[in-house]
Amino acid sequence: MxxxxxxxxxxxxxxxxxxxxxxxxxxxxxxxxxxxxxxxxxxxxxxxxxxxxxxxxxxxxxxxxxxxxxxxxxxxxxxxxxxxxxxxxxxxxxxxxxxxxxxxxxxxxxxxxxxxxxxxxxxxxxxxxxxxxxxxxxxQVLQRSTAVAGDSIYVTGELGAAAAGLAHLQERVQLDERTAEQCQQQLDYPIPRNAESVIIRKFASSCIDISDGFLADLQHILDASELGAVIQLQDLPIMKSLKSYDSTEIQNFALRGGDDYELLFTIPETNVDAFEQAIQQSNMMCYCVGHIDAAIHGIQSDNQQVLSATGYNHFNENTS
Amino acid sequence: MxxxxxxxxxxxxxxxxxxxxxxxxxxxxxxxxxxxxxxxxxxxxxxxxxxxxxxxxxxxxxxxxxxxxxxxxxxxxxxxxxxxxxxxxxxxxxxxxxxxxxxxxxxxxxxxxxxxxxxxxxxxxxxxxxxxxxxxxxxQVLQRSTAVAGDSIYVTGELGAAAAGLAHLQERVQLDERTAEQCQQQLDYPIPRNAESVIIRKFASSCIDISDGFLADLQHILDASELGAVIQLQDLPIMKSLKSYDSTEIQNFALRGGDDYELLFTIPETNVDAFEQAIQQSNMMCYCVGHIDAAIHGIQSDNQQVLSATGYNHFNENTS
Incomplete structure (x- = not known):
């Protein structure tokens, strides 16, 4: 060289x-x-x-x-x-x-x-x-394959902002200046959740980070653990300033956008109380968004809508 | 993805x-x-x-x-x-x-x-x-910085064949078919010297692998160890079938060609006899080509010619 x-x-x-x-x-x-x-x-x-x-x-x-x-x-x-x-x-x-x-x-x-x-x-x-x-x-090693039926599903922070920031950059959505800046920050400067991981690993049964999108990465846990999941859509954490925009679009970013680099993990029923206490003591941002369900194939919403991970590929040439 | x-x-x-x-x-x-x-x-x-x-x-x-x-x-x-x-x-x-x-x-x-x-x-x-x-x-960790004055300098195999193979490919030299094949094999399929390393590490004071060229990589040891070296040019191991070609050119490949992936290492005087015995017992290819010398700056041949590592850059656009 x-x-x-x-x-x-x-x-x-x-x-x-x-x-x-x-x-x-x-x-x-x-x-x-x-x-x-x-x-x-x-x-x-x-x-x-x-x-x-x-x-x-x-x-x-x-x-x-x-x-x-x-x-x-x-x-x-x-x-x-x-x-x-x-x-x-x-x-x-x-x-x-x-x-x-x-x-x-x-x-x-x-x-x-x-x-x-x-x-x-x-x-x-x-x-x-x-x-x-x-x-x-x-x-305390966390894997994808060890979720159990009945476990609660959590994420460490808000979803969809990076995807919204990219969509704004590519002129697929039009955000106001301040919201665009916040989303661009999420896209360019994701904060890895290593501090949160120190607490989570004491309680969680499985874990993955969200790079491909919430549903796609949840599906990786479900495939490896051979289970299904129910998600409460209204509980998905979404940045406040994004809530005034078209809700279908924003929900799509949160479910399928990816590039969030939040942790997505499962907490066994017996650990939920202790984990919730640990969240409060640490001031960690953490949201329960659903649960693992052995009776369900794939992912459903709480009103039984099938939630598919596909249909959105960020950065792909044919992004529409 | x-x-x-x-x-x-x-x-x-x-x-x-x-x-x-x-x-x-x-x-x-x-x-x-x-x-x-x-x-x-x-x-x-x-x-x-x-x-x-x-x-x-x-x-x-x-x-x-x-x-x-x-x-x-x-x-x-x-x-x-x-x-x-x-x-x-x-x-x-x-x-x-x-x-x-x-x-x-x-x-x-x-x-x-x-x-x-x-x-x-x-x-x-x-x-x-x-x-x-x-x-x-x-x-037994081997570094570049630990050569000592008086150490003998060894290499594990023949030098210059990969560079000759590349030069043939780029039509800078014209080799006969059989020699070209042998050189192409050295260029494409270098054999890493991990088996030899098991023996060498018991005796050597410093080591590097030859990727940039014999002189350039020897210079890395000399820089890190703050010493000079004398090389016996006639002892440089060169593939038999290459010896019938222009000797200046072939010596240049051996000294500066690179891509050899032979080990270049130094053996302290007190270890030379035991190391030579180990070479014979293992049938390992290994050649003594010079010694480390504190009185010399850089690298000289045994007839006091200064040997410079520069002057040859393989794969560069302006290779001539």
């Missing part, structure tokens, strides 16, 4: 925080000391312009979001963030872009105490692959 | 071999149990068409080589392969390509006992990022 591209690495030589990092960026590979008696959770996500974020997205937001979606995967598994590697492919060396991208990445990394330990920079179409590694207690 | 791309994952649902893999491909992230008292070695490499391999490279070879370069990084660190993630970006879904690519990847993964534990598939320009994780004993 040309020296120009080797220089890019200078943007990513940050001090590491964890004593587990014996050697980070700089050699052929990182040297790490995993803690004893913990599981390692490993997640890889690729982030491509025009597929995972619209062209024109600010470099600072790209840096934030590329790491946020991986932190969100760790949160969904019940793991605490530890280390990540960055594979960055760029069409050209642009110092302003690199400065902004690395700032967005670094601010989130510092906030969530995850250390950059290695990576690679190459020339090509803009693409970012992050591999994030976290630690989890054996008894 | 479209369902078409979700289906790609079917190519990569392989059985895992290590009991350390509690859950592999399928959930938001893999769940792994690292061994106690071992270091983790983590390496990420991106592999892009037209940059890291020529357009037209067979999919089977791409699958092999994308993993081989990461296995080579683990070997250079003194680590045994354990797990890897695959981030695969493709312009379109092509079943023949995917079949061949996954076969090339899987054959090498099985041969070196490394388990695919997760990843991501997306649509875009062809690009492969592999993050490989290995285990190493604390006392």
């Amino acid at each position: 040309s020296s120009e591209f080797t220089l890019i690495n200078d943007y990513f030589h940050w001090d590491t925080r964890h004593p587990s990092v014996l050697m980070g960026v700089g050699d052929d590979a990182a040297i790490l000391q995993p803690p004893e008696k913990k599981h390692l959770i490993v997640s890889s996500d690729t982030f491509i312009e025009g597929v995972h974020f619209p062209k024109g997205t600010a470099a600072h937001a790209i840096g934030h979001k590329a790491l946020a979606v991986n932190l969100s995967d760790l949160a969904a598994m019940g793991a605490d963030p530890a280390w990540f590697t960055l594979a960055l492919t760029l069409p050209e060396v642009d110092d302003t872009w690199l400065h902004d991208f690395s700032s967005g990445l670094k601010e989130l990394a510092n906030q969530f105490s995850i250390d950059l330990v290695g990576g690679d920079t190459t020339r090509g179409s803009l693409s970012i692959t992050i591999t994030a590694i976290g630690f989890a207690d054996e008894k | 479209s369902s078409e791309f979700t289906l790609i994952n079917d190519y990569f649902h392989w059985d895992t071999r290590h009991p350390s893999v509690l859950m592999g491909v399928g959930d938001d992230a893999a769940i792994l149990q690292p061994p106690e008292k071992k270091h983790l070695i983590v390496s990420s490499d991106t592999f892009i068409e037209g940059v890291h391999f020529p357009k037209g490279t067979a999919a089977h070879a791409i699958g092999h080589k994308a993993l081989a370069v990461n296995l080579s990084d683990l070997a250079a660190m003194g680590a045994d392969p354990a797990w890897f993630t695959l981030a695969l970006t493709l312009p379109e879904v092509d079943d023949t390509w995917l079949h061949d690519f996954s076969s090339g990847l899987k054959e090498l993964a099985n041969q070196f006992s490394i388990d695919l534990v997760g990843g991501d598939t997306t649509r875009g320009s062809l690009s492969i990022t592999i993050t490989a994780i290995g285990f190493a004993d604390e006392k």
